[in-house]
Amino acid sequence: MERNFLRGLNHGLPIGLGYLSVSFGFGILAVKNGLSVFQSSVISASNLTSAGQAAGVEIIAAGGALLEMILVQLTINIRYSLMALSLSQKLDKSFTTPHRLLASYGITDEIFAVCSAQRGALTPAYMYGMILISAVGWVLGTFLGASAGELLPPSVTSAMGIVLYGMFIAIIIPPSRKRKSILFVTIAAALLSIFFRYVLTFISGGFAMMICAIAAAALGAWLFPVPDEGEGT
Amino acid sequence: MPVYVYIILMAGVTYIIRMLPFTFFRKKIESKFVRSFLMYIPYAVLSAMTIPSIFTSTGNVVTAVVGTVVAVVLAFFDLPLIVVALSASLAAFLTGLIA
Structure with missing residues (x-):
């Protein structure tokens, strides 16, 4: 139990550090939109998501309708239900309903990616370790950004913008190197994403990302079905 | 509308999206x-x-491309996540100083 928790903390450390730098930017954005340092931190602690929070803060600042808030959050964050479904397939027997209710709070893109790259079943302790350190980084970064964002030189804050993407690359590349099917899915998703960004510009970012990911993964599943060896056992 | 109504709403929607499939499937x-x-x-x-x-994450295409290349090369050699991530950022920072 404790060993799994520590392993989760350890695997979550790069996520926490990445979040620290990214949420710093969110903190600056939130204060610019008229929220207090405390409110900004509460948003980060209760939402634990980047794109959804950025969009949410803008709706708050504009005094948008509550229905708009619901629809925007649904559109941007619906990808998490896909990730939750995928993770539900590799949970350990010790993952009882209370654990599931608690751990689902922490299903983010990065935590999902690191968890699904794990061999073997996921235990609650492992996920809690990873979620804890990630959430601490996310909230702390928001707090620092909201209260002291303008103190750092722009050369540092802008270079920090690449940290999370660098982590994504570190997750994608090694399996792409080993398996042609994953390489195919990765390249297909990237090409689609470029197409959406520069050609189908009227489709919003979160929505476009979902379409690209679903299309690329479905194409991969159709062309390269995974043999029945029982992934994760 | 009080700010906290918005916050509770956005947090609630985001939580339910994650919780339903994770708990009940x-x-x-x-x-x-x-x-x-x-x-x-x-x-x-x-x-x-x-x-x-x-490529737009640093606000400058040149520093971002250098950071990306560094990340891809280090990831290709299977270095730990944190090393890849911070090296990409450091590379982008240093390129920004020169460029």
């Missing part, structure tokens, strides 16, 4: 297609999130 998926799809989806999501956004 207990069956093992039998379909080979769906299982393959779920195996590929993380890589597809991360790839679509990274490309092309990474």
Whole structure:
């Protein structure tokens, strides 16, 4: 139990550090939109998501309708239900309903990616370790950004913008190197994403990302079905 | 509308999206297609999130491309996540000083 928790903390450390730098930017954005340092931190602690929070803060600042808030959050964050479904397939027997209710709070893109790259079943302790350190980084970064964002030189804050993407690359590349099917899915998703960004510009970012990911993964599943060896056992 | 109404609403919607499938889906998926799809989806999501956004992530295409190349090379040699991530950022920072 404790060993799994520590392993989760350890695997979550790069996520926490990445979040620290990214949420710093969110903190600056939130204060610019008229929220207090405390409110900004509460948003980060209760939402634990980047794109959804950025969009949410803008709706708050504009005094948008509550229905708009619901629809925007649904559109941007619906990808998490896909990730939750995928993770539900590799949970350990010790993952009882209370654990599931608690751990689902922490299903983010990065935590999902690191968890699904794990061999073997996921235990609650492992996920809690990873979620804890990630959430601490996310909230702390928001707090620092909201209260002291303008103190750092722009050369540092802008270079920090690449940290999370660098982590994504570190997750994608090694399996792409080993398996042609994953390489195919990765390249297909990237090409689609470029197409959406520069050609189908009227489709919003979160929505476009979902379409690209679903299309690329479905194409991969159709062309390269995974043999029945029982992934994760 | 009080700010906290918005905050509770956005947090609630985001939580339910994550919680429903994670808590109530207990069956093992039998379909080979769906299982393959779920195996590929993380890589597809991360790839679509990274490309092309990474190239504008530093506000300067040159520093971002240098950071990206550094990340790809280090990841190719299987270095730990944190090393890849921070090296990309450091490379972008140093390039920004020169350029």
